[in-house]
Amino acid sequence: EYGIEKPKGYKVSFHYNAEVEYHHFGSSHPMKPWRLTLAKQLILAYGLEYAMDLYQPRPATFDELAIFHDRQYLGFLQSITPQNLDSDPAKAKYLELFGFGGESNDCPVFDGLWNYVSLYSGASMHAAHNLLNQQSDIAINWSGGLHHAKKNAASGFCYVNDIVLAIQHLLTQHQRVLYIDVDVHHGDGVEQAFESTDRVFTLSYHKYGLDKWGAGFFPGTGNINEVGPTDPSNRGKGHTLNIPLEDGIDDEQYKWLFKTVTGAVILKYQPTAIVLQCGADSLGGDRLGRFNLNIKAHGFCVEHVKSFNIPLLLIGGGGYTPRNVARTWCHETAVCTGSELHNNLPMHLPYLQAFDGAENGGGMLYPNLHNTKRHDNQNSREKLQKLVAHAMENLRYLEG
Numbered sequence: 001e002y003g004i005e006k007p008k009g010y011k012v013s014f015h016y017n018a019e020v021e022y023h024h025f026g027s028s029h030p031m032k033p034w035r036l037t038l039a040k041q042l043i044l045a046y047g048l049e050y051a052m053d054l055y056q057p058r059p060a061t062f063d064e065l066a067i068f069h070d071r072q073y074l075g076f077l078q079s080i081t082p083q084n085l086d087s088d089p090a091k092a093k094y095l096e097l098f099g100f101g102g103e104s105n106d107c108p109v110f111d112g113l114w115n116y117v118s119l120y121s122g123a124s125m126h127a128a129h130n131l132l133n134q135q136s137d138i139a140i141n142w143s144g145g146l147h148h149a150k151k152n153a154a155s156g157f158c159y160v161n162d163i164v165l166a167i168q169h170l171l172t173q174h175q176r177v178l179y180i181d182v183d184v185h186h187g188d189g190v191e192q193a194f195e196s197t198d199r200v201f202t203l204s205y206h207k208y209g210l211d212k213w214g215a216g217f218f219p220g221t222g223n224i225n226e227v228g229p230t231d232p233s234n235r236g237k238g239h240t241l242n243i244p245l246e247d248g249i250d251d252e253q254y255k256w257l258f259k260t261v262t263g264a265v266i267l268k269y270q271p272t273a274i275v276l277q278c279g280a281d282s283l284g285g286d287r288l289g290r291f292n293l294n295i296k297a298h299g300f301c302v303e304h305v306k307s308f309n310i311p312l313l314l315i316g317g318g319g320y321t322p323r324n325v326a327r328t329w330c331h332e333t334a335v336c337t338g339s340e341l342h343n344n345l346p347m348h349l350p351y352l353q354a355f356d357g358a359e360n361g362g363g364m365l366y367p368n369l370h371n372t373k374r375h376d377n378q379n380s381r382e383k384l385q386k387l388v389a390h391a392m393e394n395l396r397y398l399e400g
C-alpha cells in the first residue's frame, strides 16, 4: 500500500554528507546540526532512499567558496579556532569586522567550523551541478539553506552562503533563476547578493515587525516596500519581492498566500530553474519561530512549486525544534518522489523516543502542531488581501 518506488518520468537526487551532523555550535545554541541525523533516520526508515539517487558530495574547496566570498574573509574562517580565538590579538579586530563575536553569540567559532561550512556548501553546489547536467529534475540538500551569510561576513548562524553559490552555478546555463524562501526569517543575504541582476528573482516570506520591547524580528529587513534598487538603470530593479507577515499565520492563510503570490511570480518571470529554501522554523511550536503552520501546509509549498515542472533545487535552512524539522523534511522528500507516508512512524526507527510521547508528537509523522501554539494569529484577512494587492503592484515593474 505504501510501497516506495522511483518516480516515473523524472529523477530526484539526495545530496548529503553525514559528517555535517557531528558539528556543535555550543550547548545552548538553537542551531543543532544533529537535527539532520533525525531527518536522515526518518527518511531511511520510510525507505525513501529507494525512490532517489543518493550522493555523498565532497566538501567545497576554498576556491569554490571564493566565487562568491571575499578571500580575506574565507582565510579568516579557515584559520580561526576556539583555541587561537583569544590568544591572537590581531584576530580580535577581524572578529567584529567579519560578523563574529560582539555581545551576540549568533555565529560562534566552534571546532571544525571550516569543515562544516565546506560540507554544506559542497552539497548545495553538487545538487546544482546535478540539475545542470540533467541527472536530476529535483535535487535536495537539507544541510544547506544558510541564507543570511554575506560575501564578507557571517550573520544569523550562517557563515558561508551555499544558496548564492548554488544559484551562481545555475546561472552558468540558466537565464532566469527564481529563489523562494519560506524560512520564518528574511532571506537577506541572497537578496543582497543578486540585487543588481535581472537574472535572479528573490521572493521571501517571513515574520517582520517589532515586538513589545521595540526590537525588530531578525534580521529586521524585508518589508513589503523593500523591492531592491529603484534606480531605473539598475537591472535588478523589480526583481525582489518581500512578504512580511505577523505572528501566528495559519495553514489556510499561508497556503492561499503562497499559491497566489508564488504562482504570479512564476507566470510573470518564467524562470528556467527554481531554488526553494525550506526553513522549517515557520512551523507551529518552533523554538525561534512565530508562525503556526502544520507539516503538510509547509509541504504544500514544495508540492505547489513542483507542479510547475521546472528544474528544482530544494535546500534546508532554519528549524529549531529538531523532531519537527525531521518530520517536515522527510515529508517534503516524499512529496518530491511522489510517495505517501503512513502517519504511524516505522517501528524500527532509531531514535523513536525523539518522536514519541504526547509532548513529542505521539509517534506520528503528522502531529497537530497547532496544539503547541504559542502565538495568536495577528494576520487578519484584510491585511493579507492588502499584502497581496501590494505584491501584485510590485510585480508590475517586471513588465519593464
Ligand code: TV7
Pocket (backbone or CB within 6 Å): 028, 029, 030, 103, 104, 105, 106, 145, 146, 147, 148, 156, 157, 158, 183, 185, 186, 218, 279, 281, 288, 317, 318, 319
Ligand atoms: C537560517 N534569534 C537563522 C536565524 C538566525 C536568527 C537570533 C537567537 C539566539 C542565539 C543564541 C542563543 C538564541 C534563543 C535567536 C539580535 C540578537 C538577539 C543572542 C542571544 N539563543 C535562519 C538570529 C537571531 C546564541 N539573532 O534564518 C547562543 O535564541 O536576534 C538576533 C540578534 C543578538 C544576539 N542574541 C539574540 O533560521 C538558518 N539569535 C543561545 C546561545
Ligand code: CA
Pocket (backbone or CB within 6 Å): 181, 182, 183, 184, 185, 186, 187, 204, 205, 206
Ligand atoms: Ca523567508
Ligand code: ZN
Pocket (backbone or CB within 6 Å): 183, 184, 185, 279, 281, 317, 318, 319
Ligand atoms: Zn530562520
